Amino acid sequence: MDEVVIAGAGPVGLRLAAELRLAGVAVTVLEPRPAPDRRSRALTIHPRTIELLASRGLHEQFLAEGVRIPSGHFGMLDNRLDFRLLDTDFQYTLAIPQARTEELFEQHARAAGAAVLRGHRVTNVIDNGDSVTVEAEGPDGAYALEAGYVVGCDGTRSTVRRSAGIDFPGTAHTMLGWLADVVLDAPPAGSVTSVATERGGLMIVPLPGGLHRVVGQTPDDLRTDWPGEPTLDEVRAKVTAITGTDHGMHSPAWLSRFGNASRQAERYRAGRVLLAGDAAHQHMPAGGVGLNVGVQDAMNLGWKLAAVASGAEPDDLLDSYHDERHPVGVDLLESTQAQNALFAAFSPDGQQLRALLSKLVAEQPDFSRALAERLSGLAVRYPPADPAAHPLTGVRAPNLRFGDGTCLFERLRPGRHVRLDFTDRRDELAETRADWATVRAALIRPDGHVAWATDQQSS
Structure with a gap:
């Protein structure tokens, strides 16, 4: 029995498979397409996604092949958002066809030991309580797989979501x-x-x-x-x-x-069934964020599902996946639907609205930076369970440089938590950062967010 079955070998399913294999979890990916689709609806890789790829040592090929664009757009306003103001090593988006992204992700997933079966379509999922049965059809006919968990990365018409009885409310397209x-x-x-x-x-x-x-x-x-x-x-x-x-x-x-249909799954988890990517959220491809949010879903879920599937953590850790990523999906639909309104603003009044917002982007640096941080994925913060937690808890950690010549993204490559002790010369920061100046110790999650931090001297 596989520990995890993933429905869908798009970028989200393949990235999740590689994350699970990094932790040694057995995983099978079922994909209806007999070969990768050479058409590429998605094109843009945003700074936060590049950071996540760098935290697994996968970014160099993307940097070598992608066209670097040092800006982004909100609703196709005349004035673009300047990504050179962002606090990241990667102050640009990459234009690279989704087909190539999938190819590179599949190479990595297969090299990590994931079984990727093409020409295999999931037809139904049954949660048995202590396992899940995945019914599928392949080149040799119908069959069933038993697994500990199944993840639907099978798009907006997700069979996994339908089988789990998860509602997908929202609005139909009007444009x-x-x-x-x-x-x-x-x-x-x-x-x-x-x-x-x-x-x-x-x-x-x-x-x-x-x-x-x-x-x-x-x-x-x-x-x-x-x-x-x-x-x-x-x-x-x-x-x-x-x-x-x-x-x-x-x-x-x-x-x-x-x-421009906009929908979101009411739950990202139902027992042993989970959803990620377009199976969890559908929206107009405004700003090129869809693939990125899906990959970030996978990075959030990957280490948690691996820990639970291997028995290292209790099952309720998976509840935090919905708790953390569903609000990100809410923000995604808010942003893309707002941009829909700008796209459709063809009237004289609509053109004035566009002109005003475009002027604010140019004249108000804080407004422009806030939109850029949101679009790029750098603004995501997972609210801590404890209201008294350190202010950095839940934020995405930048690529900190240390006194021994290493950086945080290098230390994250094994896919495990990284503990930092800034009283240790090895972890001493090699750069001055106001937001980290008083931190004495921190724990960084495998997905690069701060799990815990303290300003107190460690004993």
Whole structure:
């Protein structure tokens, strides 16, 4: 019997599988697709996700291949958020196709010993109380697996979520967006171009390999029907209507549409069944945060599920996964739905709202930084159970540098808690940080958040 079965070999399921294997937990990943999808709905890797990859020694390949963009956007406002102001080693997003992210994650998961079975679809999940039965179909027909736990990383139409009877309330789509991965003979200058007028909103981002991603909405996209996937001629016409040119668009690698439906699972845990990624939250891909929030779900759940599955911690530790990540999902929907309103602000009043908010981004550094920290994932703090806990408890720890030449992310690579004693020369900080100046000792969780800290001298 496997200790954990994961439904879905997207970025979230694969990252979770690798985390479980890091702790020696037996894991099988079931994925309906016989081969990885070469189309890439997600494109952006945000600073906090890069930090998490660095804390496992996985970031170098992503840095080598991704296009670095030192800013982010909120609702495609004219003035972008300056990520160079962020307190991180990685003051940029990476533009890298989801297909490549999945490929790198799968390589790592398999190398760590995870069994990734393609062409295998979960059809039902039964929680037996002391185990879970996963019913599936594979190339040789139907079969069943017994496991200690199952995690649904199987998308917005999650079979795992439905089998567990977990509600997925929210709102249906009222607006469509479209995207095209194309060749542009006359691309706009710069790393990212965004335009928003009463005629529509448009963003153009360069991709590795010579393609550009063109994504946008126009007033006639404010609709609840689904007219099928867009054609190249349709996208050309929409782009030309917004900007006056189609930038020499041709040779599409992918054309697609997406909606702004927003839903969240009422529970991220039901007994031995857990949810992560799009199975737990659905939203408009505003700001490119979806993949990142899902990977961060996996990093939060991974060490906890490993500890419980191996018997090192009691089962109720898994309750903290919902307690910590569900509020992050609430914030995610709040942010993306607010951006939906800005995307759809084609009226004269809406354009004035956009102009005002864009001016505030440029003129109010604290406002701009707060939005950037939220978008990048650096602002997430898990509320401590004890109201009297140290102010750093629950915050994400930066990549602290120590007197012995090491850094925190290097020490986190084994996937275990890291204890810091700042009275020890080895842990002495090699840099001055006001927020850590009085800390005498701390315990850092495997996902990089502070579990405990004290200003008192250790005995």
